[in-house]
Every structure is written in structure tokens, then in C-alpha cells.
Amino acid sequence: MNFQNANKTLKVVLSVGDESGIGPEIILKALCSTEIPENIDFILVGSKKSLQNTYEHLKSLGLENLANPKNLQIHDLEISSLDNNLKLSCGNSSFYYLKKAIEIVKQYRNSALVTGPICKKSWSLAGHHFSGQTEVLAKSCGVKNVGMLFTAKSPITGWRFNTLLATTHIALCEVPKQLTAELIHSKLDLFKDFCNIYSDKPILKVAGLNPHAGEEGILGNEEKDWLNDALIAWNKKNRGIKVLGPLSPDSCWNSSVKAWSDKNAEKHDGILAMYHDQGLIPMKVIAFNYSVNTTIGLPFIRTSPDHGTGFDIAGKGIAQSQSMIEAIKAAVEMTNNSRLLNTH
Incomplete structure (x- = not known):
């Protein structure tokens, strides 16, 4: 047809x-x-x-x-x-x-x-x-390298709110097993390309896996053992991008709340979440009916x-x-x- x-x-x-x-x-x-x-x-x-x-x-x-x-x-x-x-x-x-x-x-x-x-x-x-x-x-x-990105355009400020998931539809107990430096790098590559649509020099935040981003190994070792180094290594190859993290997940999205409702608030271009609910809960609470799931990395x-x-x-x-x-x-x-x- x-x-x-x-x-x-x-x-x-x-x-x-x-x-x-x-x-x-x-x-x-x-x-x-x-x-x-x-x-x-x-x-x-x-x-x-x-x-x-x-x-x-x-x-x-x-x-x-x-x-x-x-x-x-x-x-x-x-x-x-x-x-x-x-x-x-x-x-x-x-x-x-x-x-x-x-x-x-x-x-x-x-x-x-x-x-x-x-x-x-x-x-x-x-x-x-x-x-x-x-x-x-x-x-x-x-x-092979696709990303599950949730995006929403604020009807109040016009700011586009983006959260990318490092892992998607897997059991929570499988998340630490799936997370690697290579995976984080591949997702940040996709995220950079997407955010470059809206900004020549994007600001990306990365949520930690553990409470308080591990608290220097007290509450979990992933951040200390490899995630910190993975972000530093990726940023050295992408110096035009400002990468902040790993950040404490319980406060990582606070600035998103402000940017959604206040035109004068400091803006960021995206947040990389480590797993599905970590990213989706703040996304849906802040953007509610305006949030959209999009798959990045496809030919359309x-x-x-x-x-x-x-x-x-x-x-x-x-x-x-x-x-x-x-x-x-x-x-x-x-x-x-x-x-x-x-x-x-």
C-alpha cells in the first residue's frame, strides 16, 4: 500500500x-x-x-x-x-x-x-x-545502542526536561550487574547527540546508583570503584559537555522542579538515571501528563x-x-x- x-x-x-x-x-x-x-x-x-x-x-x-x-x-x-x-x-x-x-x-x-x-x-x-x-x-x-529517553516540554517555561535511563526493563536486582563503564559511555554518547539539538554546550547530570551516591563507599561501592572514573574518562573525550556527578539520587532532580516552573531558574539539559524507576518517578511527578517516552539511536x-x-x-x-x-x-x-x- x-x-x-x-x-x-x-x-x-x-x-x-x-x-x-x-x-x-x-x-x-x-x-x-x-x-x-x-x-x-x-x-x-x-x-x-x-x-x-x-x-x-x-x-x-x-x-x-x-x-x-x-x-x-x-x-x-x-x-x-x-x-x-x-x-x-x-x-x-x-x-x-x-x-x-x-x-x-x-x-x-x-x-x-x-x-x-x-x-x-x-x-x-x-x-x-x-x-x-x-x-x-x-x-x-x-x-544495538538505543536509549530510553523521557522528555517533556514545560507549558510554563518552554524548557525541555530530559531523563535518559542507563538500564531499562530489568529486575532491580539485575541493575548493578548490568551497569558498566562501557554502558555509561554509550548512553552518554546518545544523550550528547540528543541534547546538542537544543544546546551547543549541554550540561548533563548523572545520578548515582546508591543512596547519597555511595557516600564514598559507606553506602555502596559502585560510584567509588568505577562510576567516578567512567565519567571523568568520558568527559575528557567530550570537553564541550559539562558533566556533573555522580550525584545523590534523592536530590538530583531538585533543579528540574525549579526549571520546570521558573523561567529564571538555572537550567540543565539532561539527567542520566541508573535504572527505570529512579528516572521515571521524578519525571512523572514533575512533568505529569506532559512526559513522553522516546527511543533515541534509531534511524527514525x-x-x-x-x-x-x-x-x-x-x-x-x-x-x-x-x-x-x-x-x-x-x-x-x-x-x-x-x-x-x-x-x-
Whole structure:
């Protein structure tokens, strides 16, 4: 299928995600928002029937500001149900929606991917053993060094708040085993390239792994044994970057709170967190609905809302679409900046 549209300047491919969650709802809400840039060629990947059913159900609840699937460009994939099990079937469908969306976005140089939320357990039940969409993207693109970056643009100050994760979807007990100087260097390389979009001389902070960044070995040895030296060695090769750390994790994001709400506050360009929740808790508390998950290091831009499937509120018409709106806006902004893109 050829989706070329000469009247549009940028393609944004949207994979619907798990259809038993809030993905279809927040997509239909977001595409009707006045915050979405004009002249975007949207391509949805999912079930046309499911999207239409979601639309009609939400309309029956009294919701008005919704995009009508009949007016949308949809790559219709009807995946056979598995064992009449909704959770398993939706997990299976969402996996293939993502795979097809990746295939489509690869066809066009000026394109970006926005992904709806998926359920990792449902993927596993359906036989797709990946710890998240990031890992599928990396494998599909043949890229080893990718980064899970959470970014948010403050509606108060316009400052972009960035937190990159050194490790992602792994058990907490595995984090110290995975962290190495080489890993930290590879993530800082990615982070530098991303932050250079917004600043010629970025200021990067690095959170310590242990409480109080180890307190000189009293509360943990990682900082003293190798992390300090790793940061010094990387900074010697990247003298245009100011690297601060390892910093005590309990106060590392304090300056982010100020920069988010005060135009005159001292700004930094990004923080490298050692593990998933260390970075995500302050990110979500500070940026709330404005936080966006993006995968850096791919040959195209990929963003996603920073929340999950919301099974508990699915179908109620109350799902917040702001993070999906921000994901689309971020994808457009980043794709339009050619310095972020590899050729594809």
C-alpha cells in the first residue's frame, strides 16, 4: 500500500497498541486536538473495525471531540483471535501492529513513529517474549545502542526536561550487574547527540546508583570503584559537555522542579538515571501528563505516551490524552530537526 501524500510535509505512523486498553481512545482524542500541528500525514496501524467501535462507544457516552475513523488513513490489520482469549488476542494484535508500523515508517525518510501503550504480560502470553516496544524497535532496526529517553516540554517555561535511563526493563536486582563503564559511555554518547539539538554546550547530570551516591563507599561501592572514573574518562573525550556527578539520587532532580516552573531558574539539559524507576518517578511527578517516552539511536524518531494501557479505565471515556498529544508534538519537532536523523 502506498501512503504517499504530496500535500503533507511529514508522516506520523501511529500504532494503536493494545485495543483492550486506552490506546484507541487517546489516539482518537489526540487527533482531534487543536494542539496537533497541521499538515501532518497520519497513518494509523490497527483494526479499522475496533477503532470504529471505540468511536461509536465514546460518542454514546457523550464525548464530542473525537476524530472519526472514517476520516482517517488506516492500515487495517485484522488479526485472528487466539483461543477466544481477549488478553492474549489483544497482546498478539498489538505486537503485529507495531511490527507493521515499523515497516511502514522505514519506507519514508521524512516520517516518525508514535506507539500506543501495550501490555508486556499479554505479549508474553501470545508468545512474543520482549520486555517492551523499545527492544522490538532495536531488533527490527538492527541497532544495538538505543536509549530510553523521557522528555517533556514545560507549558510554563518552554524548557525541555530530559531523563535518559542507563538500564531499562530489568529486575532491580539485575541493575548493578548490568551497569558498566562501557554502558555509561554509550548512553552518554546518545544523550550528547540528543541534547546538542537544543544546546551547543549541554550540561548533563548523572545520578548515582546508591543512596547519597555511595557516600564514598559507606553506602555502596559502585560510584567509588568505577562510576567516578567512567565519567571523568568520558568527559575528557567530550570537553564541550559539562558533566556533573555522580550525584545523590534523592536530590538530583531538585533543579528540574525549579526549571520546570521558573523561567529564571538555572537550567540543565539532561539527567542520566541508573535504572527505570529512579528516572521515571521524578519525571512523572514533575512533568505529569506532559512526559513522553522516546527511543533515541534509531534511524527514525519514535515516541510514546509515558503511561500504560489503563485497563481499569478503558471504555469509560475518561482517559487523559495529553501525553499522546505531547508524543505526537515531540515526534514532529524532533523529526523536523535533521540533526537527529540517520538516513532511512
